[in-house]
Amino acid sequence: MPSSHRPRKRFGQNFLIDRSVLYQIADAVAPQLGDNLLEIGPGQGALTAVLLTRIKHLTAVEIDRDLVAYLQRHFTAAQLTLYSEDILRFNLSRIAQDNAAFRIVGNLPYNITTPLLFHLLASHVAIADMHFMLQREVADRLVATPGSEQYGRLGIMVSYHCQVERLFEVPPEAFSPPPKVTSAVVRLVPHRTPPVALHHLKSLEQVVTTAFSQRRKTVRNSLKNLLNETHFSAANIDPGERPERLSLVQFAALANQLNPGEIS
Ligand code: SAM
Secondary structure, X not given: OOOOOOOOHHHOOOEEOOHXXXXXXXXXXXXXXXXXXXXXXXXXXXXXXXXXXXXXXXXXXXXXXXXXXXXXXXXXOOOEEEEOOOHHHOOHHHOOEOOEOEEEEEEOOHHHHHHHHXXXXXXXXXXXXXXXXXXXXXXXXXXXXXXXXXXXHHHHHHHHHEEEEEEEEEOHXXXXXXXXXOEEEEEEEEOOXXXXXXXXXXXXXXXXXXXXXXXXXXXXXXXXXXXXXXXXXXXXXXXXXXXXXXXXXXXXXXXHHHOOOOOO
């Protein structure tokens, strides 16, 4: 651990210090020789080192230049291919391999979790799976089902792209400095074929975002600028429902009403 490195709050630096948690994550990932493993935010290399006891090489993207310099001193180029970049601006297709989908892992900076998930899901590269440490509250939103308070845009949009599993919780004491909240590790596995037929992904985003921007209103009210009664009955949705009661399948049916004649 670089003794001189002062954790930077703006980069969400809470370093994992509990070795049993590092092993638990590595067990969940279960890397195999030949995997195209990408770590986001390796930090001081705690998880990187454990992963490298199981595979020979991984790729990582780290924004903090001081930590990049540290990692370059501690790992060989044969072990670690390191990009000193902001993952949110990083084009994954630059480093995509034809024969091996990415397996992505990271103890994520909490402030970039949601934009990062959408960045990765929109990246058009093959992803086999993702294992992320997130704020527990975000993990709860990812696996929330209709009718619950945590159910909303994030869970619906991610469930269109991936199957999500909440694996285990991690207490603040496992990190230095300890974050204010409990964390959880999740596994996301992109669907091979989408779970619902959509004419346009953008329409789903638009309907879901608009509906949940006024989550206490009925969808008749919140979606009135997008859909009319005919659309609701064609989609077989009760317009008196609140958004938190509608499933992905039902949102997809509404989204397809926005451009019914078009098939993408
Ligand atoms: N993996 C390390 C661990 O478990 O101890 C560090 C985890 S720390 C929560 C998050 C790491 O992500 C930090 O090293 C931070 O510098 C890095 N980071 C923050 N924002 C980033 C970004 N936009 N792109 C790449 N790395 C980022």
